[in-house]
Amino acid sequence: MDLTGFRAALGDIPIEDHPKLVQQKSRDHYWYSPILKAQLDQVTADLVVMPRSVEDVVTVLAAAYKFDVPITPRGAGTGNYGQAMPLAGGAMLDLKNMDKVLEIKPDRVRAEAGAIMVKMDEETKAAVGAELRFHPSTYRMATIGGFIAGGSGGIGSVRWGGLRNLGNILGLKIVTCEETPRVLDIAGADIMKLAHAYGTNGIIVEAEMPLAPAYDWVEVVVGFDEFLDSCRYAEALAGQDGILLKEISPVAAPVPYDYFGRYRDFLRQDQSVVLIMVAPNSVDALTLFTSHHGGEILHRSDVNDLDAAGRKLPPIYEFTWNHTTLRGLKIDSTITYLQTQYPTLEHLEKIHRMLGDEMPMHIEMTRFDGRIVFSGLPIVRYTGEERLEEIIRLHEENGCLVFNPHRYTLEEGGMKQTDRAQLAFKKEADPKGLLNPGKMIAWDDPDFDFDSGRVWLFAGLAEQARGAA
Amino acid sequence: MDLTGFRAALGDIPIEDHPKLVQQKSRDHYWYSPILKAQLDQVTADLVVMPRSVEDVVTVLAAAYKFDVPITPRGAGTGNYGQAMPLAGGAMLDLKNMDKVLEIKPDRVRAEAGAIMVKMDEETKAAVGAELRFHPSTYRMATIGGFIAGGSGGIGSVRWGGLRNLGNILGLKIVTCEETPRVLDIAGADIMKLAHAYGTNGIIVEAEMPLAPAYDWVEVVVGFDEFLDSCRYAEALAGQDGILLKEISPVAAPVPYDYFGRYRDFLRQDQSVVLIMVAPNSVDALTLFTSHHGGEILHRSDVNDLDAAGRKLPPIYEFTWNHTTLRGLKIDSTITYLQTQYPTLEHLEKIHRMLGDEMPMHIEMTRFDGRIVFSGLPIVRYTGEERLEEIIRLHEENGCLVFNPHRYTLEEGGMKQTDRAQLAFKKEADPKGLLNPGKMIAWDDPDFDFDSGRVWLFAGLAEQARGAA
Numbered sequence: 001m002d003l004t005g006f007r008a009a010l011g012d013i014p015i016e017d018h019p020k021l022v023q024q025k026s027r028d029h030y031w032y033s034p035i036l037k038a039q040l041d042q043v044t045a046d047l048v049v050m051p052r053s054v055e056d057v058v059t060v061l062a063a064a065y066k067f068d069v070p071i072t073p074r075g076a077g078t079g080n081y082g083q084a085m086p087l088a089g090g091a092m093l094d095l096k097n098m099d100k101v102l103e104i105k106p107d108r109v110r111a112e113a114g115a116i117m118v119k120m121d122e123e124t125k126a127a128v129g130a131e132l133r134f135h136p137s138t139y140r141m142a143t144i145g146g147f148i149a150g151g152s153g154g155i156g157s158v159r160w161g162g163l164r165n166l167g168n169i170l171g172l173k174i175v176t177c178e179e180t181p182r183v184l185d186i187a188g189a190d191i192m193k194l195a196h197a198y199g200t201n202g203i204i205v206e207a208e209m210p211l212a213p214a215y216d217w218v219e220v221v222v223g224f225d226e227f228l229d230s231c232r233y234a235e236a237l238a239g240q241d242g243i244l245l246k247e248i249s250p251v252a253a254p255v256p257y258d259y260f261g262r263y264r265d266f267l268r269q270d271q272s273v274v275l276i277m278v279a280p281n282s283v284d285a286l287t288l289f290t291s292h293h294g295g296e297i298l299h300r301s302d303v304n305d306l307d308a309a310g311r312k313l314p315p316i317y318e319f320t321w322n323h324t325t326l327r328g329l330k331i332d333s334t335i336t337y338l339q340t341q342y343p344t345l346e347h348l349e350k351i352h353r354m355l356g357d358e359m360p361m362h363i364e365m366t367r368f369d370g371r372i373v374f375s376g377l378p379i380v381r382y383t384g385e386e387r388l389e390e391i392i393r394l395h396e397e398n399g400c401l402v403f404n405p406h407r408y409t410l411e412e413g414g415m416k417q418t419d420r421a422q423l424a425f426k427k428e429a430d431p432k433g434l435l436n437p438g439k440m441i442a443w444d445d446p447d448f449d450f451d452s453g454r455v456w457l458f459a460g461l462a463e464q465a466r467g468a469a
Numbered sequence: 470m471d472l473t474g475f476r477a478a479l480g481d482i483p484i485e486d487h488p489k490l491v492q493q494k495s496r497d498h499y500w501y502s503p504i505l506k507a508q509l510d511q512v513t514a515d516l517v518v519m520p521r522s523v524e525d526v527v528t529v530l531a532a533a534y535k536f537d538v539p540i541t542p543r544g545a546g547t548g549n550y551g552q553a554m555p556l557a558g559g560a561m562l563d564l565k566n567m568d569k570v571l572e573i574k575p576d577r578v579r580a581e582a583g584a585i586m587v588k589m590d591e592e593t594k595a596a597v598g599a600e601l602r603f604h605p606s607t608y609r610m611a612t613i614g615g616f617i618a619g620g621s622g623g624i625g626s627v628r629w630g631g632l633r634n635l636g637n638i639l640g641l642k643i644v645t646c647e648e649t650p651r652v653l654d655i656a657g658a659d660i661m662k663l664a665h666a667y668g669t670n671g672i673i674v675e676a677e678m679p680l681a682p683a684y685d686w687v688e689v690v691v692g693f694d695e696f697l698d699s700c701r702y703a704e705a706l707a708g709q710d711g712i713l714l715k716e717i718s719p720v721a722a723p724v725p726y727d728y729f730g731r732y733r734d735f736l737r738q739d740q741s742v743v744l745i746m747v748a749p750n751s752v753d754a755l756t757l758f759t760s761h762h763g764g765e766i767l768h769r770s771d772v773n774d775l776d777a778a779g780r781k782l783p784p785i786y787e788f789t790w791n792h793t794t795l796r797g798l799k800i801d802s803t804i805t806y807l808q809t810q811y812p813t814l815e816h817l818e819k820i821h822r823m824l825g826d827e828m829p830m831h832i833e834m835t836r837f838d839g840r841i842v843f844s845g846l847p848i849v850r851y852t853g854e855e856r857l858e859e860i861i862r863l864h865e866e867n868g869c870l871v872f873n874p875h876r877y878t879l880e881e882g883g884m885k886q887t888d889r890a891q892l893a894f895k896k897e898a899d900p901k902g903l904l905n906p907g908k909m910i911a912w913d914d915p916d917f918d919f920d921s922g923r924v925w926l927f928a929g930l931a932e933q934a935r936g937a938a
Contacts, residue, residue: 026500107750130682155629159710160711161709162708163710165710167713167751167754168711170753188757210711210713210750210751211750213681240630240635240839241838242636243627243635244679281576281636281639282679284639289635369710369839370708370710372839378630426616
């Protein structure tokens with residue numbers, strides 16, 4: 001790594017090298033996980049580069065290739081798995097200056113990778129009355145490029161599935177890291193090579209996304225005495241084809257009362273809730289359906305969107321997905337979380353009864369290949385890595401999936417196998433392995449045995465840890 | 470029945486009493502069924518009344534009550550079950566003069582009952598870029614009131630389910646048949662009392678319907694060598710949450726070649742097809758998905774929408790739902806059809822292998838309580854009533870539902886049980902039983918045993934048949 005040569009080759013492209021600021025930009029929300037916090041706390045880049053255009057990105061990647069500088073791309077740094085943390089140092093590629101919406105059509109939008117999702121929606125709503133199909137709970141901060149590279153789904157996934165479902169990304173423009181970087185337009189099946197690859201095999205600089213009709217979504221909180229009743233209701237509601245919903249999230253007591261301070265005036269501590277976003281033309285049907293299912297409507301944003309102190313409540317999506325955990329961490333920094341999937345209510349019930357308040361349940365109803373499933377983001381009252389592993393094992397032994405959010409590699413956080421297409425494309429697009437090193441086990445350690453039960457450790461990270469110690 | 474008094478009470482409300490024209494307006498598409506054709510061929514009203522307003526309808530129903538005149542409401546008469554046929558004579562209530570769109574909002578539309586659905590969509594598209602969630606294949610003729618009173622679902626039901634799903638009708642205005650008819654606004658749970666009640670318990674005069682975003686739907690015909698492969702593909706396609714579709718209909722060979730003349734230049738006789746309507750932003754994903762599943766794209770309206778003679782093809786929806794059968798009947802008047810539901814591909818396969826070309830399959834993929842199911846509208850090569858009953862029995866014995874389209878009563882065509890809420894409401898809204906007599910068994914014959922295997926016969930119809938003979 002020749003940082004002096006690299007910096008000289010950047011010309012007038014803005015950089016930042018103040019160590020404190022570089023460290024800030026080297027971090028994401030990895031601290032959700034006590035395990036990642038311990039592993040990654042020392043991680044920092046050497047500098048931050050802030051390209052303003054595709055041409056700038058080409059210049060940066062040519063220089064990286066020439067001077068062997070690792071490049072870790074960053075959107076808003078709202079990921080939770082160290083996706084955007086520079087395990088081998090080098091340069092952060094901060095795409096915040098590339099934030100323009102480039103083209104809006106009635107059914108699609110094209111934007112630069114650094115465009116912030118809520119701002120994209122503001123523009124498309126004004127232009128064509130449409131919005132992105134789904135977004136993470138970090139909607140007001142997250143960038144479209146970061147979401148595609150490091151995310152999977154979110155608010156809207158109950159209707160549209162996830163980012164990796166065919167049709168949910170229409171096209172990407174990427175830049176490769178070669179002697180002469182190529183700018184490639186990616187469409188069709190090739191999109192899957194780049195989505196959720198953490199930027200390991202090409203830098204996403206533009207994305208074209210399908211739009212859905214925009215509504216002034218009504219936010220509704222429904223209360224239940226029993227958490228399992230709230231899940232039964234949520235599943236049945238998700239199956240109501242005539243009720244247009246963007247979000248359905250059951251959250252078990254005492255999480256809502258204990259962690260959602262702004263909701264306290266309409267909640268009891270022993271109440272479980274379902275957080276809902278519904279289209280205005282479906283509110284009446286939702287109300288009727290809710291009364292049939294014995295749910296109590298505790299809050300409706302179309303009736304009152306203020307808290308007891310008369311302040312406007314935060315958007316309901318900022319109580320869902322990873323924000324549920326975030327609000328918990330603000331109250332109790334000892335908790336952590338898991339990412340799970342329960343194929344049926346029976347699976348969910350079994351695990352819930354088994355773990356009780358050690359793992360207060362938080363479910364996101366999602367569509368997965370056309371079926372409605374319970375995606376879990378349960379809170380875990382953390383007592384150590386060993387017990388956490390045991391909880392994961394309990395899930396797996398009972399037919400429930402775990403996507404481990406306490407791992408920084410693509411494979412260990414995901415399907416525990418190599419994505420051959422992603423790997424093959426990395427060989428073409430990043431022959432020196434400079435893009436986000438240490439995130440794709442298959443690149444560094446092709447023979448790693450995922451059945452070994454061993455956690456993989458990136459060698460470069462071990463060195464960096466020794467250096468810092 | 471005092472027709473003279475009735476006519477005098479109508480004032481200046483337009484009527485028609487030329488017997489040929491009255492007979493025309495007394496018929497729907499009952500002739501799809503050889504059984505209904507034999508039963509109902511003699512049915513005719515005494516006159517047709519054509520109200521121009523809610524006030525006119527009130528006047529007509531007050532007169533009907535006073536002079537004991539049966540009233541059978543009619544939209545465009547595109548139903549197939551004799552829904553709109555006056556089994557006890559009296560007056561047809563033709564709502565064609567009440568065809569105004571009353572109010573358009575971004576997410577809903579309110580129209581008079583006689584508004585033609587395609588025209589409603591033209592207005593809402595122009596005003597707010599939105600359209601009805603679904604419509605029958607008779608879109609260009611059918612009225613919204615007729616659809617609600619006598620229909621169930623159609624093009625769009627693969628996404629939104631059916632009319633009786635909560636949220637798919639927002640409100641109705643109806644007129645009761647009493648000494649002083651009441652004009653009632655119906656919302657919430659009460660809507661289910663009126664939907665698919667054939668106008669037996671109130672005359673629908675206005676409807677408020679939710680809108681979905683309008684797209685320039687791309688029409689695609691995909692070919693398969695094996696019908697079951699086309700169904701496997703269709704089911705998997707319906708489960709692609711990221712691909713926005715409005716219609717998926719697998720049709721078994723030789724139906725497409727034999728009955729869809731305008732499609733012949735791109736079809737082989739032994740090819741089964743899937744008829745698809747897809748949003749423009751999902752065409753690329755559909756194409757990719759189709760190639761993964763070994764389907765051959767035979768036609769795309771965004772590439773060419775002309776037949777071999779250079780004429781514009783009819784809209785693809787006029788090859789689906791009841792139009793498939795209609796096109797068949799034009800070529801071979803001896804065929805008929807059934808309405809079925811196959812819970813899984815295995816059920817469908819079993820029946821298909823059992824009946825083969827005696828019952829060429831035609832499937833409509835629909836959502837039913839959140840699940841994707843195979844709704845069937847198979848062609849039946851008719852050899853008599855006895856064999857038809859046997860085919861129905863074969864379905865039921867193998868766990869497949871049949872909604873018998875060869876029956877004119879609500880119960881026998883539907884769930885073979887009384888809808889208590891519909892019946893209770895009829896007692897309030899039509900105490901003399903003048904609205905569409907003979908369609909609700911529970912009214913005329915509360916003790917009828919649906920398990921008897923007997924077909925119910927409306928006494929008034931028997932009288933009318935004797936009168937005509």
